Amino acid sequence: MHLLAREVRSLDEDAVAEDLGHAPADIVFLSFSDSDLLSLRAAVDAGAAGDATVRITCLSRLLHPMSIDLYVADTLMHSRCIVVRLLGGMEYWRYGVEELSRACRDASIPLALVAGDARPDPRLAALSTIPATALDHLDALLRAGGPRNMAAAVRLMAGLARQDDGGEDADTGTDTPPPETLPPAGLLRAADPALPLRAGVVFYRSHLLAGDIAPILALSDTLARHGIGADLFYVASLKDQTCAAMVRDWLTDTPPDVIVNVTFFSARGEATDISALDTADVPVIQALQPGVTQAAWRDSTRGLSQADLAMQVVLPELDGRLPGAPISFKEETAPGLPARHVPYPPGLETVAARAEGWARLAHLSPAARRVAIVLSDYPGAQRDGAGDGQAGHAVGLDSFASLSAILTLLRAEGYDTGHDTLPDSATLAHLLARAPATPFMTLARYEALLATLPREARDALSACWRTPAEDPSVVDGALCLRHLTLGHVTMALQPDRGSKLDRKSGYHDPDTPPRHAYVAFYLWLRHGVRADAMVHLGTHGTLEWLPGKAAAPSAQCWPTLLAGGMPVLYPFIVNNPGEAATARRRLGAVTIGHMTPPVMAAGHGDGRTAELERLIDEYAAADGLDRRRGAILRGEILQRAGDLGLLDESGQRPDEDEDEALARLDAYLCDVKDLQIRDGLHVFGRPPPHAHALAQTIARACGADTPPDIATRLHDCGAAEARGLLRGLDGHMVPPGPSGAPTRGRADVLPTGRNLFSMDPRAIPTRSAVVLAQRAADLLLEGHLQDEGDHLSSIVIDLWGSSSLRTGGEDLALALLLMGTRPVWDSGSGRVRGIEVIPMAVLDRPRVDVTLRISGLFRDAFAGQIALFEQAVQAIAERDEDPALNPLAHGVRGLTGAARLRATARIFGAAPGCYGTGMEEMLARDGWDGRDDLGRAWLAGSAWTYGGAREGTRDDDALQRRIRAADVMLHVQDHAEIDILESTDIAAHAGGMAAAAASLGRTPRILHGDTSRPETPRLRATAQEVARVVRGRLTNPAWLAGMRRHGYRGAAEIARGVAALHAFAATVPARFDRQFDLVFAAIVNDADMDRFLATANPDAHAAIRHRMAQAQRQDLWRPHSNSAAMLLDPDA
Template sequence: MHILTTTSASLDDLAEPIDLRQTPADVVALSFTDSDLAGLAAAWKTDAERLPSMRLAGLRDLRHPMSVDLWIDSVARHAKVILVRILGGYDWWRYGCDQLAAVARERGISLVLLPGESHDEDQRLIEASTLPRAELDALLGYFREGGPANMGALVKRLARLAGSDAVVAEPVSVPKAGYYQPGLGVVERPNLSEVGDPSHPPLSYRTSPPQGGRSAVAGPGASSANSTTELSAASAISESIGDSAISPLGGEMSGRTEGGVTDLDADNLGSPIIPILFYRSMLLAADVAPIDALAEALHSAGLTPVPIFVSSLKDPTSLSFVETALTTLNPAAIVTATAFASGAEPGAETLFDRAGVPVFQVIVATTRREVWEKNQRGLAPADLAMHVVLPELDGRILAGAISFKGEVETDPALAFRAFANRPELNRVEQVAKRIAAFIRLQRTGRAGRKLAILIPDYPSAPGRTGYAVGLDVPSSVLAMLQYLKEQGYAVDGIPQSPRGLLDALGVGGHGLTLKDYLAFSAELPEAARDAMEAAWGSVNDEAHVNAPPSVLPDISPARGEISSSSAPLAPTTVGFGESRNESTISPLAGEMSGRTEGGVQAPTSTHFPFRAATFGNVTVALAPDRGRSADRRADYHDPTLPPRHELIAFGLWLQKLLGVHAIVHVGAHGTLEWLPGKTVALSGTCFPEIVTGSLPIIYPFIVSNPGEAAQAKRRISAVTLGHLPPPLTGAGLDEAQQKLERLVDEYAQADGLDRRRRDRLAKLIVETAQKTGLAAEAGVAGADAPDEALRRIDAWLCDLKDFAVKDGLHVYG
């Protein structure tokens, strides 16, 4: 056999000419999906000595017309049977379909062209095939049911078409949906005490799994699990563990809450149940390693995973099964590895809406791992659309990618390179931590929840610290603090005014010592630490000790309007006996002077002082600058500039020392979602993840800017809550414009009644407009005729008077 050609791959997924260099065989099969090809390969190898020769190839390698021509000349024209399963139908491989149809009719080849979606019918594929409709339907039936037994029967049926005397079996029905348990396969009901337990090795890790390496879908107990008895049993199991404690994540330090994911047993409510929805096709292809790994990680995080396979969330049978299962299991959250949106009509209630719990989207990517690792975009366009963009329509929280495609083996007998889903264990662990952090927030009583409210510090005009697009941030934060207190959160010392809030942030007293920073940052990826030091130097450099903080502005308590006055600098003490300047803010006239509102602590010795104030269990803070103070605007969105040590220290302070349960980022927009790293499907070296860890992030965001809100959803897994823009009002006219309008009105009244008065008014209008500079604004040129000038001025005044402008700023809630 020839050595197989290794094809290149990129996120752009461009079609390039490729010669697969395969040799002829009696039966050839093509498909876009790796699960189809893997199933056919496994089925052929179980009985290879008695079956005709076979070749397999992925259609992704045959998208270029030249690739198709080379393969047809070297392989297809010599075959007896050709089977092609085309995801997307005829239009997705039009050239290949046409060429194979011509060759098959010329050489008497049995050509089978099947749709990738088993429920769809493509008349053009039927017409291009050379077999009767009944035979095509029978062959498609094996794919509909799937699984090792049906793939074995399909291979034998293809062998029979090629002239073999193989015994043909009809497709065997396999449940559309059901429970899956790692180590056992399809089960009648889940054993909630063992799912994900490492002591029970999953199928994907066992050396001798049932059915020759395939999931046990056709063995004893492989029936559908949708009966009332089975679900009642599952409920009983759930109740039996209701008082069990939740263990902390493995590897976390005891005695301290780190990363917002430990101490899940705070309220001792039992181990939370987390259903994992995934595609039945993964199970039938024995390609469930990502699900097994996620179940184990969730179990290690003190959660109870319950994997459920479905053919599709649009399939009525699957949907009914999941609905019943969710009602019985009463889950704390749902994890889904299914792609696309739920398919409900706009405004209609979906399966996830009815569940009433957080829904996390995990990505089982078709992108090759090596491509993901090297490319900053993270995912190929198809994965981005299927697993990120469309699921956002359901309001799912993007938890991250858990697996990528990896080459399993190269089989010379089939001239086939097999690919399968390979879990990325570091990413699986991060996803489990993120889900556990949400559950920790959910199960901690309101009085015990610790929150960090972040105020944005967008680099805009001087004196606008705390500004967000269309939102009065200080007033909104005060409203949030008051509401949280009313709802039972431990909040005290709420400032009486926006001025008081910003004064409190400027006093200081919060920070991270160098010792703690060095200890915490030692756990960060080496590549991230190296990037920061290359950009900013060592954390011990003098620049970090003496870097001045941003100066907070004066802010009017009326509607949050901001002025540009700054305050004098006062000395405070930092670590190592050195002094630095810290800004203090004097209150506006009429505000309380002589003391700072909010119960702020006195300054303490820190290496990284933060602008923050604590009000009970809620800390309000301004994040440090991510870059140079002289180039704040340029650095704010720089996708290549690593953040300063100060910003990393701030994130570690929130995660490690404060031990907050969640972050509330008030307004659009901050810098966290714009830090360097992958666009989506982040890795452990991406700075958005390093700064925020696995903390839940709630992000009120102006509803008119969904594009930038998507950044927060996809890069820091934020739950974005849309808020209204400020109300609109008419711009109106100022004094000079009103005077000009009165002259225009008089001109209109004089027109047709008093010609001489009309002409005098026309001249006066033009002269007045020129003297006040309004003529230039109205687009009146000096050479314009009087009538044209009057027309322009009148139109401009009408437009200006009716022009809609924002009336102040919106206050959230």
């Protein structure tokens, strides 16, 4: 039996290795917590150590194993007493604990390892070298904190050091009095009763004991300037049951209007799914204290490190807290001394303004509240300034029917919606999508309000958009847009954030400020309408995508600048956790999850395919019994299928015999028939129709874990959504709830109507994601070997942020497994702590050279996963293996320095702060001349490298090398609630890769992964998937009937599908003539459908005809019938 050596690498190895160069001391104290370091330093400065020398070191500088080894050897092994306090427990510094314990035992040096919280860790006690009594007493003193206890702790450490030196007066704690304790929680200062509003401010007891509460006091002062008196309440931990009880008593006795929380993590314990802060039933704003300097934060587009993002944003979101802004930064008070929190006035102002906005709601009656409801105007195809029919776009939501439902709801609850009969959805669509724009603010008023913005913002506006009078929305001295006011409810279509000629590219532009009309609109909502709350209806608008940080915004970030302190309620589709997180973190929004559209099986919408299936069944019955009849049927089936284009769609090969072709056709027809498609759109606040069919779909995905009340949960979605919106407008807390795709088995997201949260990114990829990804990897590798006759050598994977959150990182796990690596998890927390290289003898196949093209959202949210994949790349690149088995290592062998860094680049994406692929606007406006034009745009927009020392470095040559080398390009769709023709965005990514390869003279296999049923993943050629969706959904009478029920928005969805087909035809090197023919027959040349489109949404009607005519002109479609060319105006 042979034992195989397995190489495991920790993420800590990616930290910077440094030699601190510290001289030894009698006492060395190490902790991650600045509060510990500050408190101990104060005790030492007060003389508690006597003659003993003391060194205080922050563990965050000792993460890399090499740093630890150097410090142990050069500093700790020559010291006399070592104390390590570990916030988070042993797993946060495992290598250091194990190495230090071994060394101290060997050298007989007193070592105390204590936990950083109240939970004892027997492993730390076992690895310590001092007596148990001394260890327990030292732990108690450090936990109690405060000047006297810290002085006693230092004296105890000094005694241990003297004992090591043979001193007879060593104090081991046996005769020391017990710690003097400050209560674990309590009120530091009560609110000023003269102020009209009240806030509860919750902060850490340890900060109080360390004298590090300047930001808390500054927050109290800032809140007071906003008319809010603040109770300052300290806690050791919100998870501690004693503290939690004291917090509940405090909030019950003096209920606040809003809570500002300055503690980290989630407060929900294992034994309860509620937090003590829930007692008040008010919004909880999470104030941020980044663990970096202000300068480091200012230079970051992400805003927070992965650890700060997890502890201060992601985990608090589990409790329903609303991310705020930084109220302080870490700054060194003197060289070599621990850093203190220094208040950040602009962030304090942001938090206070938001607190005031939420606190005021509960003091207003519904009739007095002014509500603004904003609908997005998603950028689609523009035709010489004509509309695109996409006004009010919201993923999966009929926004105008939802607006009508919300108006009805508000009127029933006593909101002032005027005295007239409320308009129906068709009227609202006309008024907000097609009626002329009307004035909303005079130019003079806007210029006065503009003067209140920071000079930096005004200068940026002027540099980009010149004077306000030059904005195209200005007519006769006033700014105009489509809007409607009913009583105290104002509804409007969100203005274009940039030029009408470049709407798509400007949607996520990180550098260009919004134009004057856009700025004026939000200033009008705040100062003209004086809205008490804003409802942004549906996924998603542009406000949260304006230039600014991904999290922890500055006062100059445009989303913060424009929204101000206005409470934002954002109905958001429940299956999109990534973009919902962006809205929460950039706007401080309550993202109220709404249900996805109902789904149904596609069936055979075309009677001819149904007849084919009947003939196949007849053939199966005749086969073996009546061979002559079977042969006749087989020939007829194949003839009909060929005429319908189904043989090509099914992937028939030239050398296949008739039986193989028939089997492939049968499988394809079943694949189309089983396709899950939408049955209309969701209406916010209404229960999903056909709930029984949807419940069955979810139950099949859940399997044995199906909740017995799934049908009830579905029925309750409508009422829960309405309740969530009303609770938010009432100034109450909207309970938190998970996000995910219901049809992928996520029954826990039901009922909807809760404030969405997502998972801790540090746990990605999860163990279950790796298990499921292994199935996809096996399918991909075996299929490639079977189809190509050789092992897969190189692949490019399109990796998105939202899908990573939905699946727990299945796509990233797939990439790691293909390379022959797998994640390693922390046994206690489940977080990923590194990677393991699978030995070749176990892998039993060649490693695949994997390149990732990451989305902007993935880049912003998953810094740790980028580091993890980079670590895997470097580990594989360093292995000495047969070149045929390790193409990555073979390609970089012998290279050093900068050349090796460039050669190992395997993570590419858009420039820092940018989103998309760089070709979206070209697709929207037909601004391209041939597929190569689009490919070059994709290459130019994807050429920034990430990972290691490459944080956003442009390298066009490196990307082109990876594209040229690729055998396969893969995009994965992880749920059935959307499909490949959902929008042109998927074509810009998946098709963009294909166009990029074509522009470089390469034709790799372009694959579409389907993991909507993760236990049985499917791989199809992207062109085949497009054909399947065109036949099964886009031209399916059942789907079209569902869209017709939704009028304007249904017509818009049809137009989006046609635009997506055109985008794939433009990018993927395959012909889609048959698919365009099907669209023409079902949508353009059908008299009833044509009338519906022309009546419900004339712009969408024109956009569809424009796309079809363009496809002809660009030779993307050669119509089967001459009637198409005659019917479509070539100049449309």
